[in-house]
Amino acid sequence: MRKFLISLALLLGIGSNAHAEFSIPGFELVHTVPRETALATPDLREPLTVWCEMFAAARHEIVLGQFYVAGKTGEAFDQVIAQLDAAGRRGVKIRFLMEEKGKFASDMPTIARLQQIPNMEFRFLDYSKVTGNGIIHAKYFVVDGTAAYVGSQNFDWRSFAHIHETGLRLTDAAIVKQLQQIFEHDWQAQQLVASGQSVPPLNTDVVAADDSQAAFLVASPNAFNPSGVGDSETELQKLLAAAKSDVRVQLLDYAPLGYGPGRTRPYYAVIDDAIRAALARGVKVKLMVSNWNTEKPAIHYLQSLALLPGIEIRIVTLPQASSGFIPFARVIHSKTMSIDGQVAWIGTSNWAGGYLDHSRNLELVLRNEKMAKRVAELHEQTWSSAYAVPIDVLKDYPAPVKGKE
Template sequence: MRKLILLATLLISQITIAHAEFSIPGYELVHTVPVETALATPDLREPLQVWSEMFDSAKTEIVLGQFYVASKPGAAFENVINRLAAAGARGVKIRFLMEEKGKSLSDTGTIERLKQIPHLEFRFLDYSKLTGNGIIHAKYMVVDGDTAYVGSQNFDWRSFEHIHETGLRITDHDVVAQIHAIFEQDWQAQELIAQGKKVAALNQHSVAAHDQSAAFLIASPNAYNPDGIGDSEAEIVKLLAEAKSEVRIQLLDYAPLSYGPNHTRPYYAVIDNAIRAALTRGVKVKLMVSNWNTEKPAIHYLKSLSLLPGMEIKIVTLPKAASGFIPFARVIHSKTMSIDGQIAWIGTSNWSGGYLDNSRNMEIVLRNQAMAKRIADLHQQTWDSSYAQAIDMMKDYPKPVKGQE
């Protein structure tokens, strides 16, 4: 009888594990469901658990590249920072690289708290010193050189509770090594810039990705990608050119525009042209963006794109939190794509100029049917929800409320 009970317990534990994690060899899909919504992903673990486990497992080194940092007392994210601090306290070497421009979005108390962690070195890098107007927009970490995380989640308490986010925990040795190489490249770039020295470009021409592999990393900007890492901008165009029947895309925002001097928005047609070419071939494209994307002039380009045969666009508006307005939250922020149910793209970049050409971003491409289907299903859940509404050609969309009510 005792053996039967033990066997039943083991089976139940295995079932629990199976329903708490969705993964393929080398990659676990990780997701944040905004609280107080009807969305649910019980088969996907949350970054609160995954990040904490990664920090707890660290033995020698943790490196992090982040856009900005923010926490607050009582937030669930506090546990993540406590786990990082515990790693530093037991002697793990930690290097934290943050975008200089991210200071305006950051909580100064969180920055100072991180700086006080034993064995942690904190640096700011102004990425525009490399590319003219870029930023560190990638959100990633590597632990002990054998596990990495890449995704849309910022080092921000809101990303763990009030924002729709998607990322990957990675144990694929080759990809982890490449992510670590990107960190080392940018860490060394910061050293050179701090010394008043120039950072030499690594690539003069677009580097092709190993895009027939089952899994591969792409990154931007191409000029500062370490050896063997393909160009994100060029690869998105190639992936869209592969599409035969359907492409599903989820983004914070999309616009065939870049960011120029004096608040100008120069035309940036790279991705827009690729989408239009796919539509011309008869591919159906379902693009889902956040309500932050309704700013002018971006909304005009979305309306124009939505007129094309085969193109559907929905705008997602999440309800305000019960506690009241939360700045820079209650929004979909995931950056994902599924092509023909065969290819998954999961990354850190928005689809407009400045991100895939001049800023540090990175994406994982997986030629895996199971992952592509899970990304498509994740897209479908929000697409079918009451939060997603088809773009209205006749509507004069109000300016979205982001940082202040």
């Protein structure tokens, strides 16, 4: 037994080299520091440890909603898949729901490996057939209906090693239940879509979040949120409207543009209007985005926003790995916000059209000074690093290199 416990502790990262745990009741902040950077978060556990620990503890059921799947032989992420496999072999029921369009970014052998796990049911859902547009962009899972994980980390080996990511391990019973309900709705939606049926909306009016709570879940799209889950698009506007002094935001990308047919980018002013209104009230905004945000036309909107008094915008470029170019990696991908040092927002949405209106995404709002302060500190570390450079409003930025050299 002692040898077993020691082996388990080593697997889960428990020991002298393990990170401390930063948490408030019901919520643990989890973070990925990209390898070979000067960034460090010794008080935050890594998702590899947390995911393996949660899957190892599963006794009855694991449900996962993910955008895509990508593994790589020899990477530490193999441990995550191994823990899922071990759970299935000991009789845990596993249901995995993945976005159909996510196949383009996926590693098909890894999908096949997951599909072979005992007690695993793996389904694809084209979410645009639910909403008319959009994708499953949420990244989450629920274990035994008692614990869950929500964050920017995709089911991707790069998200655990070469991308700046932030998420939350949750044990808050009410929110875990809501996440399970969201999964069950989308799981059933897949069945309806597969049989050629339409998915009836759950809401015809916008559902406001009960923001009297210290912590609550909001999600999108509003029409397909279960009872008690507020609309994330509406809540984001409300939070920005209530900001008094300062707002810190970190994103992969930001643009007041949606995604239309024929690669068009229709105007989407919802978030941009809310930020401009906050600036007009005298709120200071520090907006940090990845270098992927320099593609056109998004960069032009960022340059326009940067001209307004009260806002600072920095673009973060992480150094290439010593092993060479890694497609779709070496980037900041966290989606976080801290308001007035009192409110933290941690979620799965990029701030552009298509995410908070048509796609399945999840956001946690925590009215907790300790968590808000830590999220702000996490922002400040990257903001003040050599990787973050103020936007140049006159520069003609070259297209970012994402998937190939």
